[in-house]
Amino acid sequence: MVLEPIFSQNSTSRGLIVGNYCHDVLMRDGMVVAETLGGAASFISVVLDGLSIPYNLIAKVGSDFAYATNHIPIVIPTCKTTLFHAYFDSAIDTGGHQDRVLKRVFACDPIRPSDLPETGFDFGMAVGVGGEILPETLEQMVGICNVVFVDVQALIRVFDVVDGTVKLVGLKESGFFHLLPRIGVLKASADEALFFDVEEVRKWCCVVVTHGKDGCKVYWKDGEIEIAPFAANQVDPTGAGDSFLGGLVSGLVHGLAVPDAALLGNFFGSLTVGQVGLPRLDLKLLQIVKDEMQKRKMQGIVCNERRDDELNFWKHPGHEQFHTSLSAAKITPACHIQECEWNLSSSPRVIEQGNKTNLLINSAHEGSFQSVHGKP
Numbered sequence: 001m002v003l004e005p006i007f008s009q010n011s012t013s014r015g016l017i018v019g020n021y022c023h024d025v026l027m028r029d030g031m032v033v034a035e036t037l038g039g040a041a042s043f044i045s046v047v048l049d050g051l052s053i054p055y056n057l058i059a060k061v062g063s064d065f066a067y068a069t070n071h072i073p074i075v076i077p078t079c080k081t082t083l084f085h086a087y088f089d090s091a092i093d094t095g096g097h098q099d100r101v102l103k104r105v106f107a108c109d110p111i112r113p114s115d116l117p118e119t120g121f122d123f124g125m126a127v128g129v130g131g132e133i134l135p136e137t138l139e140q141m142v143g144i145c146n147v148v149f150v151d152v153q154a155l156i157r158v159f160d161v162v163d164g165t166v167k168l169v170g171l172k173e174s175g176f177f178h179l180l181p182r183i184g185v186l187k188a189s190a191d192e193a194l195f196f197d198v199e200e201v202r203k204w205c206c207v208v209v210t211h212g213k214d215g216c217k218v219y220w221k222d223g224e225i226e227i228a229p230f231a232a233n234q235v236d237p238t239g240a241g242d243s244f245l246g247g248l249v250s251g252l253v254h255g256l257a258v259p260d261a262a263l264l265g266n267f268f269g270s271l272t273v274g275q276v277g278l279p280r281l282d283l284k285l286l287q288i289v290k291d292e293m294q295k296r297k298m299q300g301i302v303c304n305e306r307r308d309d310e311l312n313f314w315k316h317p318g319h320e321q322f323h324t325s326l327s328a329a330k331i332t333p334a335c336h337i338q339e340c341e342w343n344l345s346s347s348p349r350v351i352e353q354g355n356k357t358n359l360l361i362n363s364a365h366e367g368s369f370q371s372v373h374g375k376p
């Protein structure tokens with residue numbers, strides 16, 4: 001298992017995030033309800049910035065790119081920014097992603113090995129959304145990063161040639177399969193995990209499967225463990241997995257054991273589904289999270305003091321308390337979690353400009369904001 005190197009790092013570890021930013025347009029029953037900055041790289045940035053983890057980010061966009069971001073992307077003047085249209089159908093609302101049809105409308109340039117810096121990184125994150133990560137790019141990443149985290153969506157998404165509908169192919173057919181023994185963690189949603197054999201892949205790398213409102217499960221060569229979710233009022237599932245990965249990696253970089261880091265992943269995933277687009281993280285909340293992470297270290301659960309990689313996969317005493325403390329942070333009155341009081345089935349239109357979000361209240365929806373409290 002190639003996870004050990006990250007345990008020997010500390011919060012000054014430098015990461016490399018690779019994946020394009022994109023424009024996301026969310027539609028409900030044929031109507032545009034929100035336009036937001038997207039791309040796994042942008043969701044992950046929010047979490048890493050919030051937890052003060054330094055990183056370089058390689059993303060490409062077109063000259064139409066509409067947002068201000070902390071990390072400036074490479075602008076390709078001859079391309080448009082990758083654009084996704086996500087169609088939600090309120091007639092089949094399962095509270096997750098199953099009701100969504102996702103179409104890639106434009107694809108910006110792929111990220112090639114020559115786009116990556118030559119210097120070494122403590123960790124890398126291969127987090128493409130529109131097919132921009134090539135096998136040779138991932139190969140280069142595993143060469144320059146001590147440990148690489150991969151979102152399987154970067155490897156197995158294919159796009160219908162006529163209308164861009166996102167489909168998935170088996171990991172074996174993806175052209176990336178041979179690289180699995182060289183990566184640290186493969187993250188997949190439950191739907192994506194159907195496209196590879198977890199029992200086979202866990203022999204080569206740690207596999208984390210996310211289960212929406214039910215949390216996640218971590219598999220490694222000799223064991224597996226379920227990690228409890230956090231309650232959330234889901235209004236938009238987009239980017240939950242990306243924020244999850246940001247939380248998981250941040251936890252590991254800060255020296256948490258794998259179950260605690262995965263819990264942090266669940267925490268940021270739950271914050272993301274409560275908002276449309278990128279999560280807006282309250283500074284007070286982030287400070288509480290950092291303090292709680294620090295407490296976990298003080299309890300002696302410091303992975304970078306352990307040389308036994310295997311031990312880092314099991315829950316240590318205090319894990320449940322860590323969950324309780326993070327849950328409490330979400331409902332601390334001082335922390336203004338900006339969860340929306342409406343969901344995509346009955347929502348005002350949200351337009352993000354720069355890094356600000358505007359709600360354009362459509363008069364047809366006035367007075368019809370749908371409370372999502374009590375939704376699964």
Ligand SMILES: Nc1ncnc2c1ncn2[C@@H]1O[C@H](COP(=O)(O)OP(=O)(O)O)[C@@H](O)[C@H]1O
Nearest residue numbers: 189210211212213215232234240241266269270
């Ligand atoms: N409705 C929800 N309530 C609470 N947490 C959620 C919810 N949906 C997602 N999450 C959190 O976000 C993580 C990723 O969500 P999931 O839907 O599994 O991934 P993806 O966004 O990649 O499809 C989950 O493991 C969970 O921790």
Ligand SMILES: O=P([O-])([O-])O[C@@H]1[C@@H](O)[C@H](O)[C@@H](O)[C@H](O)[C@@H]1O
Nearest residue numbers: 024038039040084129238239241
């Ligand atoms: O995780 P998920 O919601 O299936 O997939 C998402 C895409 O649909 C979206 O276009 C993009 O902005 C997100 O970063 C993420 O990749």
